[in-house]
Amino acid sequence: MPRPNETKVRPKNCFFCVNNVKEIDYKDINTLRRFISSYAKIVPPKRSGVCSSHQRKLSQAIKRARIMSLLPFTNK
Amino acid sequence: MTNHYELLYLVSAAYPEEDLAAIKEKVKDLIKKFEGQITFEDSFGKKKLAYPVKKAFHGYYLLYEFDLEGEKLKDLNNNLKLANEILRHIVVSKKPQSAQQRAEKKMAAKAVQIAETQVVEDKEKDKGKIKLEDLDQRLDEILGGDII
Structure with missing residues (x-):
């Protein structure tokens, strides 16, 4: 017997959707800091819960901040 | 353009x-x-x-x-x-952006920050309470153990 498909309704937990942020600013380091790991890698959306459209904007912002030496490329 | x-x-x-x-x-x-x-x-x-x-x-x-x-x-x-x-x-x-929009954005960012710090503070308070109770219990256990 195939299992019935269970549809889980998950709460919306994208940080930017919840706070109604439309554009992510690359200069806002305190916000970006939450989305990089201890090795300064960009945290995958699966772990941070950021929706895909915001994840795209977020990764762009983090990369810009890295170029401007606002965020590290890597931590040893 | x-x-x-x-x-x-x-x-x-x-x-x-x-x-x-x-x-x-x-x-x-x-x-x-x-x-x-x-x-x-x-x-x-x-x-x-x-x-x-x-x-x-x-x-x-x-x-x-x-x-x-x-x-x-x-x-x-x-x-x-x-x-x-x-x-x-x-x-x-x-x-x-106009100057007004800029000010509004700043206010919104501040509001988010304040809300977050409050959440963190609340959590820390809860932690402090639990720790105090735990400490009391542990102290009692240790003291009680010593006496017996």
Whole structure:
């Protein structure tokens, strides 16, 4: 017997959707800091819960901040 | 066609703060040379860099917003690259904002921050309570054990 498909309704937990942020600013380091790991890698959306459209904007912002030496490329 | 851009550039902290005005003026002239119109000016002050750039560990972050023709952006970028004082720069297209919108955005960002710190504080308070109770229990256990 195939299992019935269970549809889980998950709460919306994208940080930017919840706070109604439309554009992510690359200069806002305190916000970006939450989305990089201890090795300064960009945290995958699966772990941070950021929706895909915001994840795209977020990764762009983090990369810009890295170029401007606002965020590290890597931590040893 | 003119577009709205934002320029953020990094000046080494090896320059004293008195020299900053001259460097600012230089960048301003450069933007004006390409018929750009400056609409907003800002500075984030002296900051520690995330990694050393050309052996500089600290730098000043300065910001300009301006309207410029799209075709001239490439030339402006090349000129900024050639400026020795500027360690790094980035030009990003941006939606034009009025002063009021800017203030509103700042307020909204602050509200988010305050809400978050409150959540953290509440959590810490809860932690403190639990710890105190635990401590009492443990103390009782230890003391009781010793007496017996």
